[in-house]
Structure formats: structure tokens, C-alpha cells
Amino acid sequence: MRSLVYLARLEGLNLPYSQQSLESCSKVSLVEGIWRTFKHSPEGITLVRDLCIEYQIWSSQLWTALLDQLCSHSMLKELTTTLTVLNSQPHLWNSPQFLSAWNLVLLSPFTSLVPPVTPEKADKCRQALKLLHFCPTAGDLNLTTLAQECVRVGMFELAAMLLPYLATNTTTVDMVKKEVECNVELGELSTKLRELENDGFPSLANVDLMLKSGIKSEPCQSSPAL
Helix, strand or coil: CHHHHHHHHHHHCCCCCCHHHHHHCCHHHHHHHHHHHHCCCHHHHHHHHHHHHHCCCCCHHHHHHHHHHHHHCCCHHHHHHHHHHHCCCHHHCCCHHHHHHHHHHHHHHHHCCCCCCCHHHHHHHHHHHHHHHHCCCHHHCCHHHHHHHHHHCCCHHHHHHCHHHHCCCHHHHHHHHHHHHHHCCHHHHHHHHHHHHHCCCCCCHHHHHHHHHCCCCCCCCCCCCC
């Protein structure tokens, strides 16, 4: 059934394949050929990505180019699912393209926001940050800018949620603590942190400890897969 779907997608790009020719061809040559011709087309980009996943093609050169194009086209939904898949490919984790893609997914809901934030846009920000726990290289991301954006739009509970990931960045930790202390009561913040947990965020008890006692928390351990 999936081969029929791929045949239809190939036909949509004016690439005439039969089921037999698709099954018998070199899949590496197939994706390389599609990539050369259609790498600037969203349809071509997603087809190459899906074929690579289907046929277990994990070339670093191809995947970093795919991530570049997904970012340049701001294909955020596709990027999110792609990064989830790449959690099982550690040879790509430290590539600049992998880190840039994660930064884009996390920061994009904030960049055009102007307070006061509507409930719908606030939810998009929360859903983006919920993904952070699943990034295998969270400590290498641009979390300072992310924390600043959370503070800028008044989502102090999200800024506080980042504290364990920022444990080695004392300047940003101090900034977040100061902004939280100046703008929200600790009891109200604790309530909002519990709401985040109920919404699917990992345990935030260490954030409460950090804010109440002033001690530094240990950096978060990331989960390798959703």
C-alpha cells in the first residue's frame, strides 16, 4: 500500500515509475535523483525525507541538506516530526543543521508574539517547549534566547521551566530568577508549573526547589525519543 502512495507522489512530480521499477531500483540513486531536481520544492523535500526513512537511508550529507531546506522553507510541522525520527540517529545530533532545526522549532512560536498573548498562541508556545525534553542535545541549543523570549511575552512559568536546562549558564539563570521574582508570586508560579505537568511536561519539582531554596539544580536528562 505504501508503495502505491509513493508512486502517486512520484507521479505528482512527473516521475514515471511503475510498482516494479520502484521496487527494483536503487533507492539511494532514487532519492539522490529526486533531490537534485526537486530540493527546492516542499513536495520534493518531504518525498525525499519519507523515502529515506522508509528505506533506512541515513547519509549525513543528505540529512543535513534536508534539514537546511526544511528550515529555509519554515516547514515547522515537518521539522518537528523529522527531528523526532532523528533522535535515533546520533551521528547527526551535533551537526549545525540539527541544532538550527531544533532552535527554529522551539523559537518560532515566540518570534512574532506581542503581549498580551492570546490563549491559542500561548498554547503553541507551550506545545513547542514541551518538545525540549526530547531533544538529545538540549544543552547545546540557544536556550538563553528562548528564556528571554518567554520573559518578553510574560510567560514566566515557561522561563522557569527552562532553569534546569540552564544550570551551567549562571547569567541566564540569574536573569530568569530575577524576572520571575519581580513579576509573579511564587504560589501562582507553582500553580502554573503544576498545570504544565498536567499538560504533559516532565516533572518540574526541581524548578520549585531552585526557586524556593536558591540552590542550583542538576541539568535535565533528555529523553532520546518521543
